[in-house]
Amino acid sequence: MTTEPESFPRRHARTQRFSLGAPRAFSVAPDGSRVVFLRSSSGTDRANKLWVLDLPEGSERVAAEPGALLRGSSEELSAEERARRERSREGGAGIVGYATDAAVELASFALSGRLFVAELRAGTARGLDVPGPVIxxxxSPDGRYVAYVARGALRVVEAEGGGDRALTEEGTENVTHGLAEFIAAEEMGRSRGFWWSPESDRLLVARVDDTPVRRWWISDPAQPERDPQRVPxxxxxxxxxxVRLFVTDLAGTRTEVAWDRARYPYLAHVHWSGAGAPLLLVQARDQRSQLFLAVDPDTGATRMVHADEDPHWLDLFPGVPSWSPSGRLVRVADEGGARVLAVGERPLTGPQLHVRAVxxxxxxxxxxxxxxxERAAEPEIGQVHVYRVNELGVERVSEEPGVHSAVRSGAVTVLVSAVPDRAGSQVRVLREGKQVATVATCAENPGMSPRVQFTQGGARRVPCALLMPRDYDGVTPLPVLMDPYGGPHGPRVLAAHNAHLTSQWFADQGFAVVVADGRGTPGRSPAWEKAIDGDFTLSLDDQVDALRDLARSHPLDLSQVxxxxxxxxxxxxxLAVLRRPDVFHAGIAGAPVTDWRLYDTHYTERYLGDPAANPEAYAGSSLVTDGGLSSPxxxxxxxxxxxxxxxDNVVFAHALRLSSALLAAGRPHEVLPLSGVTHMTPQEQVAENLLLLQVDFLKRSLGLE
Structure with missing residues (x-):
């Protein structure tokens, strides 16, 4: 008896895009003695365990195992925790996040709404009896306390389990303490709402009141017996x-932090370290101006450290602002047409580098x-590297062409590297630049390697990835499938193996697949990203230009795109099939934003402005206005x-409004509703069959059956 091998769609879904079992969320002890991380036991296991890699031995051990801590019972997630995971696109289970003290000796985490701590040196974990559900x-940096959120209140408990108490009043339907609001978690990269002082005696606590926010209702039509969910x-x-911010001591005494919240309502980033006063980054609603503010924790008064302005918008970057150990402001800024690292008032990088994160x-x-x-000697399409920067110059840490990231403390660096010709990511532990250990992966090997060519297309040199069937003869013209994201925050042309697995599977169905990162996508230059100011449709122009240029040098059948x-x-x-039917012959729109007036403030207003002041920008980029349907x-x-x-991110109303507008305009279309599915589509059967249904639709629509 033989067993048929599982199809790629099935394996892709079952392994959550081959991400399960890969180590992640690294923390490095300042003394260089250990590295802490999360990893599940196999490439199909969703439940992450907390692990410790002891150095210099290089041996791994489990510090916390969800099954043992829950004694075999299944996880139960609160609505707040499910929302947090949706915001972070977290599809795992078990221990999906943790935090440590300054010495990386104590870790805390929530599991099934309960609070647990793990002694990382001893490798023991235990639960603390506190009110829940815990978020x-x-x-604290000294490891004596654990702060957490329960029932909308910020609470603190001794690490040994005693002295649990609330530092704020309990939350209400509209008010929470210590949590990030929707817009911060979804768009600003700020997933938290409280920050310990370096002395462990006070905290900065965000108070969020969403009373002014309009309420929407999200329901599951397939479950009519269930009440719809009311969401702000x-x-x-x-x-x-x-959003307000308070300095709160361990007795619950609060002092409000004062800044011009009417002018700068967005609390984008908070940093509190021993190198200086608490540091805030606050933005104006139009995101064209922002202030870096130092806070006096005794009085709540703030002073301006630095101010930025931009005629388009100001981007936010991971890891900044912060203080250097010498007390200088560290920031990333767009200066002189380049994205640079600045320490104090001095830029330390120039136009050869496009800095992404600190x-x-x-x-x-x-x-x-x-x-x-853009002024680099070579374009290095799709590559992201790790660099050491100081006043003496720039040194590249990562070597292989690929996509690299790192976590560092003291002399130890964890370097995570994804490259085009190797599946998954390799995790190397370096001490003063020399490898001393590796972190093993349990992720499944996809069993296929993308046949990808990195190139540029069109007069603007749009970065592209071109994928052909693995059995392609190199001569026969192929129907084309454009496979972009094409917008802000979402680069798809990456010099990494797993980034192109799905595109390669589509190519193996008989397509030449083109992935193009046009204007608006990150990683090239500030001007490239900000070219779409007021007009998203430039993204479509770049898809067309790249396609036509690649067809001049590759056997692409432009009659079947x-x-x-x-x-x-x-x-x-x-947008492509509605406005450029001369180029595109079929389209699949997954969770599309069809009317930008229905998408959130921080994202949409950054690019299109205030809809009341700039209605033409919203109409021009809309799929449901007359301009989007009646012409051509x-x-x-x-x-x-x-x-x-x-x-709850791109709500289902987007699809319904587009379908209604298409019906009113007499335009045939298909709608595939995914019952009970969120923006992530984490369900295995949905993810698997969605790939198969897309191929069926494409072949039917292009007459390829």
């Missing part, structure tokens, strides 16, 4: 949550991730709209 527990959603042009700041240097700038995408990519796919004239191209009914 985002974090030890700050759509473009409407009110945001009110990874660590030490006495000697700043560790950053960056891609090649389809496009697929999700989220922004879904909007782009629908037929031919009408096949369009499949796919959307999860439980999506």
């Amino acid at each position: 985002d527990p974090r030890p 959603y700050p759509a473009a042009g409407t009110a945001n949550a009110e 990874l660590d700041v030490s006495d000697d240097d700043v560790l950053v991730s960056a891609s090649a700038g 389809a496009i697929r995408g999700w989220s922004f990519g879904g909007w782009l796919a629908a 004239a037929p031919p009408h191209r096949p369009l499949m709209i796919v959307h999860g009914t439980a999506d």
Whole structure:
């Protein structure tokens, strides 16, 4: 008896895109004695365990195992925890996040709404008896306490389990303490709402009041017996949550932090270290101005450290702002046409690098991730590297062409590297630049390698990845599938193996697959990203230009061109078949933003402005206005709209409004509702069959059956 091998769609779904079993979320002890991380036991196991890698031995051990801690019972997640995981696109289970004290000796985490701590030296874990459900527990830097959120209140408990108490009043339907509001978690990269002082005697605590935010209802039509969920959603042009910040001591005495919240309502980043006063980054609603503020924790008064302005918008970057150990401001800024690292008032990088994030700041240097700038000697398409930067110059830490990231403390660096010709990611532990250990992966090998060519297309040199079937003869013209995201925050042309697995599977169905990162996508230059200011449709122009240019040098059949995408990519796919039917002959729009007035404030207003002041920008980028449907004239191209009914990010109303507008305009289309599915589509059967249904639609629509 033989067993048929599992199909790629099945394995892709079962392994959550081959991510399960891969180590992640690294912390390095300052004394260099251990590395802490999360990893599940296999490539199909969703439940992460907390692990410790002891150095210099290089031996691994489990510090906390969910099954043992829960004694075999299944996890139960609160609505707040499910929302947090949706915001972070977390599809795992078990221990999905943790925090440590300053010495990385004590870790805390929530599991099934309960609070647990793990002694990392001893490798023992235990639960603490506290009110729940617990959200985002974090030890104090000295390891004596753990602060956490329960029932909308910030609470603190001794690490040994005694003295549990509330530092704020309990939350209400509209007010929470110590949690990030929707817009911060979804768009600003700020997933937390409280921060310990370096002395472990006080905390900065965010108070969020979403009373002003308009309420929407999200329901599951397939479950009519269930009540719809009432959620606050700050759509473009409407009110945001009110966010205030308080210095709170361990007795619960609070002092409000004062800044011009009317002018700068967005609390984008908070940093509190021993190198200086608490540091805030606050932004104006239009995101064209921002202030770096130092806080007096005794009085709550603030003073301006630095101010930025930009005629387009100011981006936010991981790891900054922060203080250097010498007390200088570390930031990333757009200056002189380049994205640079600045320490104090001095830029330490130039146009050769496009800085993406600050990874660590030490006495000697700043560790950053960056891609090649537009003035670099070579384009290095899709590559992201790790660099050491100081006043003496720039040194690249990562070597192989690929996508690299790092976590560092003291002399130890954990370097995570994904490259085109090796599946998954390799994790190496370096001490003063020399490898001393590796962290094993349990992720499944996909069993296939993408046949990808990195190139550039069009007059603007759009970065592209071109994938052909693995059995392709190199001569026969192939139908084309454009497979972009194509918008802000979502680069798809990456020099990494697993990034192109799905595209390769589509190629193996008989397509030439083109992935193009046009204007608006990150990683090239500030001007490239900000070219879409007020007009998202430039993204479509770049897809067309790249396609036509590649067809001059590759056997692409331009009479059979389809496009697929999700989220922004879904909007782009629908836009392509509606506005350029001369180029695109079929499209699949997954969870598309069809009317930008229905998307959130911080994201949409950054690019399109206030809808009341700039209605033409919203109309020009809309799929449901007359301009999006009545022009150009037929031919009408096949369009499949796919959307999860439980999506609370790009709500299902987007798909329904587009379908209604298409019906009113007499345009044929298909709608595939995913019952109970969110923006992530984590369900195995949904993820598997969605790939198969897309191929079926493409072949039917292009007459390839």
